[in-house]
Amino acid sequence: xxGNVLLEVEGLTKHFQGxxxxxxxxxxxxxxxxxxxxxxxxxxxxxxGESGSGKSTTGYCVLQLLKPxxxxxxxxxxxxxxxxxxxxxxxxxxxxxxxxxxxxxxxPRQTVEQIVADPLEIHRIGDRASRRRRVHELLDLVGIDPAxxxxxxxxxxxxxxxxxxIARSLALDPKLLICDEPVSALDVSIQAQILNLMNELQRELxxxxxxxxxxxxxxxxVSDRIAVMRNGKILEEGDAExxxxxxxxxxxxxxxxAVPVADPxxxxxxxxxxxxxxxxxxAGA
Amino acid sequence: xxxxxxxxxxxxxxxxxxxxxxxxxxxxxxxxxxxxVSFTLDQGRVLGVVGESxxxxxxxxxxxxxxxxxxxxAIVAGHVRYDGRELTTLGRRQLEDVRGREIAMVFQxxxxxxxxxxxxxxxxxxPLRRHLDLSRQAARRRAIELLEEVEIAGxxxxxxxxxxxxxxxxxxxxxxxxxxACRPKLLIADEPTTALDVTVQASVLDLLHDLQQEYEMALxxxxxxxGVIAEMADDVLVMYAGQVVEHAPALELFDHPEHPYTEALLxxxxxxxxxxxxxxxxxxxxxxxxxxxxPPAVCRFAxxxxxxxxxxxxxxxxxxxxxxxxxxxxxxFHPAIERVAAAGVSx
Numbered sequence: 288x289x290g291n292v293l294l295e296v297e298g299l300t301k302h303f304q305g306x307x308x309x310x311x312x313x314x315x316x317x318x319x320x321x322x323x324x325x326x327x328x329x330x331x332x333x334x335x336g337e338s339g340s341g342k343s344t345t346g347y348c349v350l351q352l353l354k355p356x357x358x359x360x361x362x363x364x365x366x367x368x369x370x371x372x373x374x375x376x377x378x379x380x381x382x383x384x385x386x387x388x389x390x391x392x393x394x395p396r397q398t399v400e401q402i403v404a405d406p407l408e409i410h411r412i413g414d415r416a417s418r419r420r421r422v423h424e425l426l427d428l429v430g431i432d433p434a435x436x437x438x439x440x441x442x443x444x445x446x447x448x449x450x451x452x453i454a455r456s457l458a459l460d461p462k463l464l465i466c467d468e469p470v471s472a473l474d475v476s477i478q479a480q481i482l483n484l485m486n487e488l489q490r491e492l493x494x495x496x497x498x499x500x501x502x503x504x505x506x507x508x509v510s511d512r513i514a515v516m517r518n519g520k521i522l523e524e525g526d527a528e529x530x531x532x533x534x535x536x537x538x539x540x541x542x543x544x545a546v547p548v549a550d551p552x553x554x555x556x557x558x559x560x561x562x563x564x565x566x567x568x569x570a571g572a
Numbered sequence: 573x574x575x576x577x578x579x580x581x582x583x584x585x586x587x588x589x590x591x592x593x594x595x596x597x598x599x600x601x602x603x604x605x606x607x608x609v610s611f612t613l614d615q616g617r618v619l620g621v622v623g624e625s626x627x628x629x630x631x632x633x634x635x636x637x638x639x640x641x642x643x644x645x646a647i648v649a650g651h652v653r654y655d656g657r658e659l660t661t662l663g664r665r666q667l668e669d670v671r672g673r674e675i676a677m678v679f680q681x682x683x684x685x686x687x688x689x690x691x692x693x694x695x696x697x698x699p700l701r702r703h704l705d706l707s708r709q710a711a712r713r714r715a716i717e718l719l720e721e722v723e724i725a726g727x728x729x730x731x732x733x734x735x736x737x738x739x740x741x742x743x744x745x746x747x748x749x750x751x752x753a754c755r756p757k758l759l760i761a762d763e764p765t766t767a768l769d770v771t772v773q774a775s776v777l778d779l780l781h782d783l784q785q786e787y788e789m790a791l792x793x794x795x796x797x798x799g800v801i802a803e804m805a806d807d808v809l810v811m812y813a814g815q816v817v818e819h820a821p822a823l824e825l826f827d828h829p830e831h832p833y834t835e836a837l838l839x840x841x842x843x844x845x846x847x848x849x850x851x852x853x854x855x856x857x858x859x860x861x862x863x864x865x866x867p868p869a870v871c872r873f874a875x876x877x878x879x880x881x882x883x884x885x886x887x888x889x890x891x892x893x894x895x896x897x898x899x900x901x902x903x904x905f906h907p908a909i910e911r912v913a914a915a916g917v918s919x
Contacts, residue, residue, distance in 0.1 A: 472795065475841060476856060478842075479840040486853070507850060531844065532847055542770060543845075547770075550803075551802040554803035557803075558803065
């Protein structure tokens with residue numbers, strides 16, 4: 288990918304003040320600690336890590352939903368960390384988010400049409416009729432029959448709801464989507480549908496993704512480049528194939544080795560390997 | 573089958589589930605959550621039950637132990653025999669004597685299945701005192717041993733800690749320690765590692781495997797993850813829309829999946845270990861499972877099946893579970909083996 292740099296994150300740091308009991312004191316938690324990366328137009332950077340690695344916090348800091356402690360976030364050349372509200376609002380048109388849980392991220396009292404039209408109304412784009420046309424276009428794009436636009440979220444399955452969430456995030460023609468565990472609440476067969484959809488939308492619309500997830504196989508299925516996070520730091524970053532085929536950092540290797548794969552012979556060999564490693568460590572102690 | 577031959581067990585399987593039907597009573601009608609499930613599980617064996625959400629795998633497990641929410645759900649037909657003893661007709665007290673003693677269970681979420689107001693030690697000692705009638709002192713000694721067994725460092729000093737002092741992986745180890753406290757013959761584990769990080773998951777699965785081997789326990793392992801099945805199971809039961817659609821030894825199932833659903837499920841998995849998997853197109857399964865309010869009396873996978881044709885029996889009859897290869901049972905009119913044969917004939 289040789290597209291222009293869309294997002295440039297440099298030295299991003301987020302500390303949370305620790306708490307003891309109900310009083311604020313104690314050590315600050317370094318949730319994100321001096322993280323730097325870029326996302327280019329039309330590409331996907333996969334940000335992968337286990338719970339507590341700081342991957343989601345990084346996403347929220349990019350969106351300025353959390354105020355970073357230090358560092359800079361430049362989107363299309365514009366510094367977001369110091370941007371006034373109005374400018375931030377304008378930037379967010381092109382910088383959208385897809386949430387993990389399609390059950391709690393859609394208002395149950397709004398119809399799908401209202402949900403998808405929401406961003407258009409907030410940014411005062413078009414009139415009623417043109418907004419309606421746009422909503423139907425978006426639903427069609429994500430594979431939902433526009434005839435269902437007047438239905439409520441509970442009438443849809445998890446996969447369909449995530450499609451609605453994606454349609455909403457696409458309403459303002461964004462350049463970059465921050466996707467925070469977008470398929471981890473979905474079953475395998477449905478997950479595959481959504482991952483395929485995301486790859487297709489990227490090709491069609493030239494979207495860039497910052498794809499945040501804990502599942503290494505899922506991240507591999509969408510990413511051009513991968514960054515592996517642990518304890519608030521990026522340990523390894525590189526071309527997706529390269530990181531998966533020739534991981535450099537011991538943690539990346541351990542992480543890849545621990546993923547269960549649908550191959551009984553390999554899984555059992557892997558277990559024997561772990562057992563002999565443990566036995567050797569035990570004998571040495 | 574080695575375990576059966578090597579031990580002195582009679583011909584009666586440890587667990588025999590026969591035509592189990594469990595229904596939920598909702599304002600919209602009866603939900604046929606488990607719709608005629610049969611299988612047997614012998615001592616020392618691991619049976620993996622795999623399926624997607626709503627396929628009935630968890631409800632099946634709750635049914636075995638009589639843990640269904642009262643008045644909302646009930647077993648409406650079928651038998652559950654443990655060691656030849658019918659469990660579905662047991663009263664509450666009798667079931668309580670079986671649960672935790674003979675059959676134990678580990679649930680998905682160690683955060684909510686431990687009591688936050690009781691120390692780890694108290695929760696470990698409860699089944700020991702309830703079922704084995706140990707004194708407080710003896711139970712405490714045994715509890716420390718159990719914590720050591722599940723590899724909690726500094727067991728004696730960690731016994732009086734509360735669940736919030738433990739990490740997620742350690743809590744699941746404690747849940748496993750509680751489950752095996754009375755040396756049950758059967759352990760039912762429902763998504764035991766789903767809430768854990770992958771590196772922790774591997775070590776918890778290793779622990780489960782070691783304990784199962786050491787005590788020759790039977791393990792009924794319920795999961796949505798084909799990788800976990802591949803790692804743990806001797807035999808596999810694939811569930812879809814409340815029914816068993818495929819039942820086979822694990823190697824056989826992964827080498828020769830017969831049901832179009834099992835094949836599709838394996839094909840839909842994004843792969844972590846294949847060169848060129850980057851930005852691969854995944855073989856998604858179109859559509860979704862049928863509603864179990866009034867499940868169709870035809871093949872329940874027909875609407876999503878790539879092999880179901882207009883004039884096939886798929887859309888007019890319910891396929892029976894039949895043996896298409898030795899010990900390999902499948903519920904479909906289009907098992908892979910017959911598709912290959914048919915292609916060979918027409919070629």
